[in-house]
Amino acid sequence: MNIGIVGVGTVGSSVAKILKENADVISARAGVDIFVKSGVVKNLSKDRGLDIKLTTDVDELLNDESIDVIVELMGGVDEAFEVVKKALAKGKGVVTANKALLAYHRFELQEMAKKAAFELDTAYAGCFEYEASVAGGIPIINALRDGLSANHIESIRGIINGTCNYMMTKMMNEGVEYASILKEAQELGYAEADPTFDVGGYDAAHKLLILASIAYGIDVKPEDILIEGIQNVSKDDIAFAKEFGYVIKLLGIAKKDSDGVELRVHACLIKKDEMIAKIDGVMNGISVVGDKVGETLYYGPGAGGNATASAVVANIIDIARSGKSKPMMGYDKPMEGDFTLKSIEDIVSKYYLRINVSDKTGVLAKVTKLFEENNISIEIIFQKPTSGTCANLLISTHLACEKDIRNLITALEALEFVNKKPVMIRIV
Numbered sequence: 001m002n003i004g005i006v007g008v009g010t011v012g013s014s015v016a017k018i019l020k021e022n023a024d025v026i027s028a029r030a031g032v033d034i035f036v037k038s039g040v041v042k043n044l045s046k047d048r049g050l051d052i053k054l055t056t057d058v059d060e061l062l063n064d065e066s067i068d069v070i071v072e073l074m075g076g077v078d079e080a081f082e083v084v085k086k087a088l089a090k091g092k093g094v095v096t097a098n099k100a101l102l103a104y105h106r107f108e109l110q111e112m113a114k115k116a117a118f119e120l121d122t123a124y125a126g127c128f129e130y131e132a133s134v135a136g137g138i139p140i141i142n143a144l145r146d147g148l149s150a151n152h153i154e155s156i157r158g159i160i161n162g163t164c165n166y167m168m169t170k171m172m173n174e175g176v177e178y179a180s181i182l183k184e185a186q187e188l189g190y191a192e193a194d195p196t197f198d199v200g201g202y203d204a205a206h207k208l209l210i211l212a213s214i215a216y217g218i219d220v221k222p223e224d225i226l227i228e229g230i231q232n233v234s235k236d237d238i239a240f241a242k243e244f245g246y247v248i249k250l251l252g253i254a255k256k257d258s259d260g261v262e263l264r265v266h267a268c269l270i271k272k273d274e275m276i277a278k279i280d281g282v283m284n285g286i287s288v289v290g291d292k293v294g295e296t297l298y299y300g301p302g303a304g305g306n307a308t309a310s311a312v313v314a315n316i317i318d319i320a321r322s323g324k325s326k327p328m329m330g331y332d333k334p335m336e337g338d339f340t341l342k343s344i345e346d347i348v349s350k351y352y353l354r355i356n357v358s359d360k361t362g363v364l365a366k367v368t369k370l371f372e373e374n375n376i377s378i379e380i381i382f383q384k385p386t387s388g389t390c391a392n393l394l395i396s397t398h399l400a401c402e403k404d405i406r407n408l409i410t411a412l413e414a415l416e417f418v419n420k421k422p423v424m425i426r427i428v
Protein backbone atom coordinates (compact mmCIF):
# COMPACT_ATOMS: atom_id res chain seq x y z
CA MET A 1 0.00 0.00 0.00
CA ASN A 2 1.32 3.48 -0.88
CA ILE A 3 0.69 6.49 1.29
CA GLY A 4 1.25 10.20 0.79
CA ILE A 5 1.86 12.40 3.83
CA VAL A 6 0.50 15.94 3.60
CA GLY A 7 2.49 17.77 6.28
CA VAL A 8 5.83 16.26 7.24
CA GLY A 9 6.37 18.17 10.49
CA THR A 10 6.51 16.81 14.05
CA VAL A 11 3.92 14.06 13.55
CA GLY A 12 4.43 13.50 9.81
CA SER A 13 8.20 12.91 10.23
CA SER A 14 7.53 10.46 13.06
CA VAL A 15 5.00 8.59 10.90
CA ALA A 16 7.61 8.19 8.14
CA LYS A 17 10.24 7.05 10.66
CA ILE A 18 7.96 4.54 12.42
CA LEU A 19 6.88 3.03 9.09
CA LYS A 20 10.55 2.49 8.28
CA GLU A 21 11.90 1.46 11.69
CA ASN A 22 9.01 -0.89 12.56
CA ALA A 23 8.40 -2.12 9.00
CA ASP A 24 8.67 -5.77 10.12
CA VAL A 25 5.79 -5.73 12.62
CA ILE A 26 3.82 -3.23 10.59
CA SER A 27 3.77 -5.31 7.40
CA ALA A 28 3.05 -8.48 9.41
CA ARG A 29 0.08 -6.78 11.10
CA ALA A 30 -1.15 -5.01 7.98
CA GLY A 31 -0.75 -8.03 5.74
CA VAL A 32 0.94 -5.82 3.11
CA ASP A 33 4.05 -3.66 2.92
CA ILE A 34 3.38 0.05 3.43
CA PHE A 35 5.49 2.62 1.57
CA VAL A 36 5.63 6.40 1.86
CA LYS A 37 5.49 7.45 -1.77
CA SER A 38 5.94 11.19 -1.09
CA GLY A 39 5.26 14.02 1.33
CA VAL A 40 4.08 17.63 1.14
CA VAL A 41 5.74 20.48 3.04
CA LYS A 42 5.82 24.26 2.87
CA ASN A 43 9.56 24.67 3.06
CA LEU A 44 11.63 22.27 0.93
CA SER A 45 14.97 23.47 2.25
CA LYS A 46 14.33 22.31 5.87
CA ASP A 47 16.39 19.22 6.77
CA ARG A 48 14.02 16.54 8.12
CA GLY A 49 16.44 13.59 8.23
CA LEU A 50 14.11 11.57 5.99
CA ASP A 51 14.73 9.77 2.72
CA ILE A 52 11.30 10.38 1.21
CA LYS A 53 10.45 12.45 -1.84
CA LEU A 54 9.07 15.87 -0.84
CA THR A 55 7.09 18.43 -2.79
CA THR A 56 5.20 21.65 -2.06
CA ASP A 57 2.42 20.70 -4.47
CA VAL A 58 -0.36 18.73 -2.79
CA ASP A 59 -2.02 18.01 -6.16
CA GLU A 60 0.99 15.88 -7.11
CA LEU A 61 -0.10 13.45 -4.38
CA LEU A 62 -3.83 13.81 -4.95
CA ASN A 63 -3.44 13.10 -8.69
CA ASP A 64 -1.05 10.18 -8.19
CA GLU A 65 -3.20 7.09 -8.73
CA SER A 66 -0.63 4.85 -7.09
CA ILE A 67 -1.18 6.62 -3.74
CA ASP A 68 -3.86 4.70 -1.84
CA VAL A 69 -4.09 6.69 1.39
CA ILE A 70 -3.55 10.38 2.14
CA VAL A 71 -2.29 11.07 5.65
CA GLU A 72 -3.25 14.65 6.49
CA LEU A 73 -0.87 16.12 9.08
CA MET A 74 -0.67 19.74 8.01
CA GLY A 75 -3.09 21.11 10.66
CA GLY A 76 -5.48 24.06 10.30
CA VAL A 77 -9.07 23.88 9.11
CA ASP A 78 -9.78 25.27 5.63
CA GLU A 79 -6.79 24.03 3.61
CA ALA A 80 -6.85 20.66 5.33
CA PHE A 81 -10.58 20.35 4.59
CA GLU A 82 -9.94 20.96 0.89
CA VAL A 83 -7.17 18.34 0.82
CA VAL A 84 -9.26 15.72 2.61
CA LYS A 85 -12.36 16.37 0.49
CA LYS A 86 -10.33 15.95 -2.72
CA ALA A 87 -8.64 12.80 -1.41
CA LEU A 88 -12.03 11.23 -0.61
CA ALA A 89 -13.46 12.26 -3.97
CA LYS A 90 -10.55 10.53 -5.69
CA GLY A 91 -11.27 7.29 -3.85
CA LYS A 92 -8.28 7.47 -1.54
CA GLY A 93 -8.40 6.47 2.09
CA VAL A 94 -7.73 9.27 4.58
CA VAL A 95 -6.02 9.32 7.97
CA THR A 96 -5.84 12.54 9.94
CA ALA A 97 -4.79 13.75 13.40
CA ASN A 98 -6.47 17.11 12.88
CA LYS A 99 -8.90 17.84 15.73
CA ALA A 100 -9.65 21.38 14.52
CA LEU A 101 -10.73 20.05 11.13
CA LEU A 102 -12.99 17.48 12.78
CA ALA A 103 -14.41 19.90 15.35
CA TYR A 104 -15.88 21.86 12.43
CA HIS A 105 -16.39 19.37 9.59
CA ARG A 106 -16.74 15.85 11.00
CA PHE A 107 -20.35 15.30 9.91
CA GLU A 108 -19.75 16.60 6.37
CA LEU A 109 -16.68 14.37 6.14
CA GLN A 110 -18.66 11.40 7.38
CA GLU A 111 -21.19 11.95 4.58
CA MET A 112 -18.44 12.34 1.97
CA ALA A 113 -16.68 9.19 3.15
CA LYS A 114 -19.96 7.26 3.01
CA LYS A 115 -20.64 8.52 -0.52
CA ALA A 116 -17.11 7.63 -1.65
CA ALA A 117 -17.43 4.12 -0.23
CA PHE A 118 -20.75 3.66 -2.05
CA GLU A 119 -19.82 5.18 -5.41
CA LEU A 120 -16.12 4.57 -5.99
CA ASP A 121 -14.40 1.28 -6.63
CA THR A 122 -10.82 2.00 -5.55
CA ALA A 123 -9.33 -0.28 -2.92
CA TYR A 124 -9.67 2.10 0.05
CA ALA A 125 -12.57 4.35 -1.01
CA GLY A 126 -14.36 5.93 1.93
CA CYS A 127 -11.88 4.74 4.56
CA PHE A 128 -11.49 7.61 7.04
CA GLU A 129 -9.66 7.29 10.36
CA TYR A 130 -8.72 9.91 12.95
CA GLU A 131 -7.53 8.15 16.13
CA ALA A 132 -4.72 10.65 16.87
CA SER A 133 -7.08 13.63 16.84
CA VAL A 134 -8.03 13.03 20.49
CA ALA A 135 -5.47 12.34 23.22
CA GLY A 136 -2.58 11.58 20.83
CA GLY A 137 -1.33 8.09 21.56
CA ILE A 138 -4.32 6.86 23.60
CA PRO A 139 -6.66 4.68 21.49
CA ILE A 140 -9.77 6.42 22.83
CA ILE A 141 -11.62 6.67 19.50
CA ASN A 142 -11.20 2.95 19.04
CA ALA A 143 -12.33 2.27 22.60
CA LEU A 144 -15.41 4.45 22.32
CA ARG A 145 -16.40 3.53 18.77
CA ASP A 146 -15.65 -0.18 18.90
CA GLY A 147 -14.72 -1.50 22.35
CA LEU A 148 -17.66 0.12 24.16
CA SER A 149 -20.15 -0.11 21.30
CA ALA A 150 -22.56 -2.28 23.33
CA ASN A 151 -23.09 0.52 25.87
CA HIS A 152 -25.13 3.66 26.23
CA ILE A 153 -22.42 6.13 27.19
CA GLU A 154 -23.42 7.86 30.41
CA SER A 155 -20.50 10.22 30.69
CA ILE A 156 -17.05 11.11 29.41
CA ARG A 157 -14.67 13.14 31.54
CA GLY A 158 -11.35 13.84 29.93
CA ILE A 159 -8.04 15.42 30.80
CA ILE A 160 -7.32 16.02 27.15
CA ASN A 161 -4.93 18.94 27.16
CA GLY A 162 -1.41 18.11 28.37
CA THR A 163 -0.35 21.77 28.69
CA CYS A 164 -3.15 22.56 31.15
CA ASN A 165 -2.61 19.34 33.06
CA TYR A 166 1.11 20.05 33.39
CA MET A 167 0.39 23.55 34.69
CA MET A 168 -2.36 22.50 37.11
CA THR A 169 -0.24 19.64 38.46
CA LYS A 170 2.66 22.02 39.11
CA MET A 171 0.36 24.56 40.77
CA MET A 172 -1.11 21.83 43.02
CA ASN A 173 2.25 20.28 43.92
CA GLU A 174 4.39 23.39 44.24
CA GLY A 175 1.83 26.05 45.11
CA VAL A 176 3.19 28.47 42.51
CA GLU A 177 1.14 31.11 40.72
CA TYR A 178 -0.33 30.62 37.25
CA ALA A 179 1.92 33.22 35.54
CA SER A 180 5.21 31.65 36.60
CA ILE A 181 4.07 28.13 35.64
CA LEU A 182 2.96 29.38 32.25
CA LYS A 183 6.41 30.88 31.68
CA GLU A 184 8.04 27.58 32.66
CA ALA A 185 5.70 25.59 30.37
CA GLN A 186 6.60 27.92 27.50
CA GLU A 187 10.34 27.49 28.16
CA LEU A 188 9.91 23.69 28.16
CA GLY A 189 7.97 23.80 24.88
CA TYR A 190 4.74 22.53 26.49
CA ALA A 191 2.95 25.83 25.85
CA GLU A 192 2.94 28.02 22.74
CA ALA A 193 4.11 31.67 22.75
CA ASP A 194 0.37 32.48 22.47
CA PRO A 195 -1.03 29.87 24.85
CA THR A 196 -4.72 30.84 24.52
CA PHE A 197 -5.72 27.84 22.43
CA ASP A 198 -4.55 25.47 25.18
CA VAL A 199 -5.08 27.40 28.44
CA GLY A 200 -8.38 28.86 27.22
CA GLY A 201 -9.84 25.35 26.81
CA TYR A 202 -10.36 25.52 23.01
CA ASP A 203 -8.08 22.59 22.15
CA ALA A 204 -9.84 20.42 24.73
CA ALA A 205 -13.22 21.53 23.33
CA HIS A 206 -12.30 20.36 19.82
CA LYS A 207 -11.43 16.93 21.17
CA LEU A 208 -14.52 16.75 23.38
CA LEU A 209 -16.77 17.40 20.38
CA ILE A 210 -15.20 14.50 18.50
CA LEU A 211 -15.78 12.14 21.43
CA ALA A 212 -19.34 13.41 21.94
CA SER A 213 -20.16 12.74 18.29
CA ILE A 214 -19.19 9.12 18.72
CA ALA A 215 -20.97 8.74 22.05
CA TYR A 216 -24.16 10.68 21.28
CA GLY A 217 -24.22 11.50 17.58
CA ILE A 218 -24.44 15.15 18.53
CA ASP A 219 -23.47 17.67 15.85
CA VAL A 220 -22.42 20.93 17.47
CA LYS A 221 -19.58 23.37 16.88
CA PRO A 222 -17.11 24.72 19.48
CA GLU A 223 -19.02 28.04 19.53
CA ASP A 224 -22.14 26.23 20.83
CA ILE A 225 -20.66 24.89 24.07
CA LEU A 226 -19.33 26.23 27.36
CA ILE A 227 -15.56 26.71 27.09
CA GLU A 228 -13.56 28.19 29.95
CA GLY A 229 -9.85 27.87 30.65
CA ILE A 230 -7.54 27.76 33.63
CA GLN A 231 -6.34 31.39 33.50
CA ASN A 232 -8.24 32.47 36.62
CA VAL A 233 -7.06 29.68 38.95
CA SER A 234 -5.01 31.17 41.80
CA LYS A 235 -2.90 30.02 44.73
CA ASP A 236 -5.86 30.58 47.07
CA ASP A 237 -8.03 28.21 45.02
CA ILE A 238 -5.29 25.62 45.19
CA ALA A 239 -5.02 26.09 48.97
CA PHE A 240 -8.80 25.64 49.33
CA ALA A 241 -8.68 22.51 47.13
CA LYS A 242 -5.89 21.02 49.24
CA GLU A 243 -7.61 21.84 52.52
CA PHE A 244 -10.82 20.07 51.48
CA GLY A 245 -9.42 17.07 49.60
CA TYR A 246 -9.73 18.24 45.98
CA VAL A 247 -7.41 18.69 43.01
CA ILE A 248 -8.06 21.23 40.27
CA LYS A 249 -7.92 20.09 36.63
CA LEU A 250 -9.19 21.23 33.26
CA LEU A 251 -11.82 18.69 32.19
CA GLY A 252 -13.81 18.12 29.04
CA ILE A 253 -17.17 16.76 30.14
CA ALA A 254 -19.89 15.08 28.07
CA LYS A 255 -22.82 13.78 30.04
CA LYS A 256 -26.30 12.73 29.11
CA ASP A 257 -29.55 12.65 31.00
CA SER A 258 -33.17 12.56 29.93
CA ASP A 259 -33.10 16.29 29.09
CA GLY A 260 -30.18 16.16 26.68
CA VAL A 261 -26.40 16.23 26.55
CA GLU A 262 -24.14 18.53 28.53
CA LEU A 263 -20.91 19.45 26.79
CA ARG A 264 -18.50 21.68 28.62
CA VAL A 265 -14.83 22.42 29.15
CA HIS A 266 -13.70 24.20 32.29
CA ALA A 267 -11.49 23.98 35.35
CA CYS A 268 -12.97 21.61 37.95
CA LEU A 269 -12.46 20.73 41.56
CA ILE A 270 -12.32 16.92 41.66
CA LYS A 271 -12.14 14.78 44.82
CA LYS A 272 -8.53 13.67 45.03
CA ASP A 273 -9.35 9.95 45.39
CA GLU A 274 -11.15 9.81 42.01
CA MET A 275 -9.19 7.89 39.35
CA ILE A 276 -9.07 10.85 36.98
CA ALA A 277 -7.67 13.11 39.71
CA LYS A 278 -4.50 11.02 39.74
CA ILE A 279 -3.54 11.82 36.14
CA ASP A 280 -0.67 14.23 36.47
CA GLY A 281 1.86 16.16 34.41
CA VAL A 282 1.56 16.29 30.62
CA MET A 283 -0.28 12.97 30.51
CA ASN A 284 -3.87 12.64 29.32
CA GLY A 285 -6.60 10.51 30.88
CA ILE A 286 -10.20 9.88 29.95
CA SER A 287 -12.90 8.28 32.07
CA VAL A 288 -15.80 6.79 30.13
CA VAL A 289 -18.84 5.41 31.94
CA GLY A 290 -20.96 2.94 29.98
CA ASP A 291 -24.31 1.68 31.28
CA LYS A 292 -23.18 -1.94 31.09
CA VAL A 293 -19.42 -1.81 31.59
CA GLY A 294 -19.29 0.85 34.35
CA GLU A 295 -16.32 3.19 34.55
CA THR A 296 -13.30 2.62 32.29
CA LEU A 297 -10.17 4.78 32.29
CA TYR A 298 -7.70 5.41 29.47
CA TYR A 299 -4.29 6.88 30.23
CA GLY A 300 -1.28 7.85 28.15
CA PRO A 301 0.62 10.52 26.27
CA GLY A 302 -1.67 13.02 24.59
CA ALA A 303 0.94 14.57 22.33
CA GLY A 304 4.47 14.25 20.97
CA GLY A 305 5.68 13.10 17.57
CA ASN A 306 6.07 9.39 18.26
CA ALA A 307 3.04 8.97 20.53
CA THR A 308 0.76 10.70 18.04
CA ALA A 309 2.31 8.92 15.06
CA SER A 310 1.77 5.59 16.84
CA ALA A 311 -2.00 6.20 16.55
CA VAL A 312 -1.71 7.48 12.96
CA VAL A 313 0.20 4.38 11.86
CA ALA A 314 -2.30 2.13 13.66
CA ASN A 315 -5.03 3.73 11.51
CA ILE A 316 -2.99 3.12 8.34
CA ILE A 317 -2.53 -0.52 9.34
CA ASP A 318 -6.23 -0.84 10.06
CA ILE A 319 -7.15 0.47 6.61
CA ALA A 320 -4.58 -1.80 4.95
CA ARG A 321 -5.98 -4.81 6.78
CA SER A 322 -9.62 -4.47 5.96
CA GLY A 323 -9.74 -2.13 2.95
CA LYS A 324 -13.30 -1.46 4.02
CA SER A 325 -14.71 1.80 5.20
CA LYS A 326 -16.54 1.70 8.50
CA PRO A 327 -18.98 4.32 9.75
CA MET A 328 -16.72 7.18 10.76
CA MET A 329 -18.52 7.88 14.03
CA GLY A 330 -19.37 4.23 14.59
CA TYR A 331 -23.06 4.27 13.60
CA ASP A 332 -25.08 4.36 10.43
CA LYS A 333 -28.29 5.87 11.75
CA PRO A 334 -29.12 8.14 14.68
CA MET A 335 -28.53 5.79 17.56
CA GLU A 336 -29.50 7.76 20.62
CA GLY A 337 -32.68 9.34 19.33
CA ASP A 338 -32.86 13.11 19.37
CA PHE A 339 -30.17 14.14 21.74
CA THR A 340 -29.94 17.88 21.93
CA LEU A 341 -27.41 20.09 23.61
CA LYS A 342 -28.49 21.19 27.06
CA SER A 343 -28.43 24.89 27.75
CA ILE A 344 -25.48 26.02 29.87
CA GLU A 345 -27.91 27.70 32.26
CA ASP A 346 -29.52 24.34 33.07
CA ILE A 347 -26.31 22.71 34.28
CA VAL A 348 -26.58 21.54 37.88
CA SER A 349 -23.34 21.29 39.82
CA LYS A 350 -21.66 22.12 43.07
CA TYR A 351 -19.68 25.33 42.87
CA TYR A 352 -16.70 26.99 44.49
CA LEU A 353 -16.45 30.78 44.58
CA ARG A 354 -13.61 33.12 45.48
CA ILE A 355 -14.91 36.56 46.42
CA ASN A 356 -12.45 39.34 47.16
CA VAL A 357 -14.01 41.73 49.68
CA SER A 358 -13.04 44.70 51.81
CA ASP A 359 -12.69 43.34 55.33
CA LYS A 360 -15.49 45.24 57.13
CA THR A 361 -18.19 44.47 59.64
CA GLY A 362 -21.36 43.02 58.14
CA VAL A 363 -19.79 41.87 54.85
CA LEU A 364 -20.20 38.18 55.53
CA ALA A 365 -23.86 38.58 56.49
CA LYS A 366 -24.63 40.49 53.27
CA VAL A 367 -22.80 37.91 51.13
CA THR A 368 -24.54 34.93 52.70
CA LYS A 369 -27.92 36.70 52.35
CA LEU A 370 -27.36 36.93 48.58
CA PHE A 371 -26.64 33.20 48.46
CA GLU A 372 -29.95 32.56 50.21
CA GLU A 373 -31.84 34.93 47.90
CA ASN A 374 -30.54 33.01 44.89
CA ASN A 375 -31.52 29.56 46.30
CA ILE A 376 -27.92 28.54 46.83
CA SER A 377 -26.95 26.65 49.93
CA ILE A 378 -23.40 27.05 51.27
CA GLU A 379 -21.40 23.93 52.18
CA ILE A 380 -18.05 25.40 53.30
CA ILE A 381 -16.99 28.97 53.96
CA PHE A 382 -13.42 30.02 54.59
CA GLN A 383 -11.89 33.47 54.96
CA LYS A 384 -8.32 34.27 53.94
CA PRO A 385 -6.81 37.76 54.40
CA THR A 386 -5.11 39.04 51.22
CA SER A 387 -3.85 42.45 52.39
CA GLY A 388 -4.40 44.68 55.40
CA THR A 389 -7.90 45.72 54.37
CA CYS A 390 -9.09 42.90 52.08
CA ALA A 391 -9.87 39.22 52.33
CA ASN A 392 -10.86 36.37 50.04
CA LEU A 393 -14.04 34.54 50.95
CA LEU A 394 -13.64 30.96 49.69
CA ILE A 395 -17.04 29.32 49.52
CA SER A 396 -18.28 25.99 48.22
CA THR A 397 -21.96 25.23 47.65
CA HIS A 398 -24.29 22.27 47.63
CA LEU A 399 -25.85 21.38 44.27
CA ALA A 400 -27.09 24.52 42.53
CA CYS A 401 -28.26 25.60 39.12
CA GLU A 402 -25.85 27.45 36.80
CA LYS A 403 -28.49 30.13 36.18
CA ASP A 404 -28.70 30.88 39.92
CA ILE A 405 -24.92 30.98 40.29
CA ARG A 406 -24.63 33.43 37.42
CA ASN A 407 -27.31 35.67 38.97
CA LEU A 408 -25.52 35.45 42.30
CA ILE A 409 -22.19 36.50 40.75
CA THR A 410 -23.85 39.50 39.08
CA ALA A 411 -25.44 40.49 42.38
CA LEU A 412 -22.15 40.06 44.26
CA GLU A 413 -20.27 42.18 41.74
CA ALA A 414 -22.69 45.03 42.36
CA LEU A 415 -21.88 45.19 46.10
CA GLU A 416 -19.58 48.13 46.92
CA PHE A 417 -17.32 46.02 49.18
CA VAL A 418 -16.73 43.31 46.51
CA ASN A 419 -13.48 44.37 44.84
CA LYS A 420 -13.30 42.14 41.73
CA LYS A 421 -15.53 39.87 39.72
CA PRO A 422 -15.81 36.71 41.83
CA VAL A 423 -14.05 33.63 40.43
CA MET A 424 -16.15 30.48 40.09
CA ILE A 425 -14.92 26.89 39.64
CA ARG A 426 -17.36 24.01 39.23
CA ILE A 427 -17.00 20.96 41.48
CA VAL A 428 -17.51 17.56 39.85
Ligand SMILES: NC(=O)c1ccc[n+]([C@@H]2O[C@H](COP(=O)([O-])OP(=O)(O)OC[C@H]3O[C@@H](n4cnc5c(N)ncnc54)[C@H](OP(=O)(O)O)[C@@H]3O)[C@@H](O)[C@H]2O)c1
Residues within 6 Å of the ligand: 006, 007, 008, 009, 010, 011, 012, 040, 041, 042, 043, 044, 046, 056, 072, 073, 074, 075, 076, 079, 097, 098, 099, 100, 132, 133, 136, 302, 303, 304, 305, 308
Ligand atom coordinates in the same frame (compact mmCIF):
# COMPACT_ATOMS: atom_id res chain seq x y z
N1 LIG B 1 2.29 17.52 17.62
C1 LIG B 1 1.49 16.77 18.36
O1 LIG B 1 1.88 16.31 19.43
C2 LIG B 1 0.09 16.47 17.91
C3 LIG B 1 -0.74 15.66 18.72
C4 LIG B 1 -2.03 15.33 18.28
C5 LIG B 1 -2.48 15.84 17.07
N2 LIG B 1 -1.66 16.66 16.34
C6 LIG B 1 -2.19 17.17 15.07
O2 LIG B 1 -1.37 16.71 14.00
C7 LIG B 1 -1.33 17.67 12.97
C8 LIG B 1 0.14 18.01 12.67
O3 LIG B 1 0.75 18.54 13.83
P1 LIG B 1 2.33 18.78 13.90
O4 LIG B 1 2.62 19.06 15.32
O5 LIG B 1 3.05 17.69 13.22
O6 LIG B 1 2.46 20.14 13.06
P2 LIG B 1 3.78 20.76 12.43
O7 LIG B 1 4.99 20.24 13.12
O8 LIG B 1 3.59 22.23 12.39
O9 LIG B 1 3.78 20.20 10.94
C9 LIG B 1 2.93 20.67 9.95
C10 LIG B 1 3.50 20.25 8.61
O10 LIG B 1 2.60 20.65 7.59
C11 LIG B 1 3.30 21.40 6.60
N3 LIG B 1 2.38 22.39 6.11
C12 LIG B 1 1.61 23.24 6.82
N4 LIG B 1 0.86 24.00 6.01
C13 LIG B 1 1.17 23.63 4.75
C14 LIG B 1 0.76 24.05 3.47
N5 LIG B 1 -0.13 25.03 3.31
N6 LIG B 1 1.28 23.43 2.38
C15 LIG B 1 2.18 22.45 2.54
N7 LIG B 1 2.62 22.00 3.71
C16 LIG B 1 2.13 22.59 4.81
C17 LIG B 1 4.49 22.01 7.32
O11 LIG B 1 5.54 22.26 6.38
P3 LIG B 1 6.97 22.84 6.87
O12 LIG B 1 7.59 21.76 7.68
O13 LIG B 1 7.71 23.10 5.61
O14 LIG B 1 6.66 24.08 7.65
C18 LIG B 1 4.85 20.87 8.28
O15 LIG B 1 5.65 19.93 7.63
C19 LIG B 1 -2.15 18.86 13.47
O16 LIG B 1 -3.47 18.77 12.98
C20 LIG B 1 -2.15 18.68 14.97
O17 LIG B 1 -3.29 19.25 15.60
C21 LIG B 1 -0.40 16.96 16.71
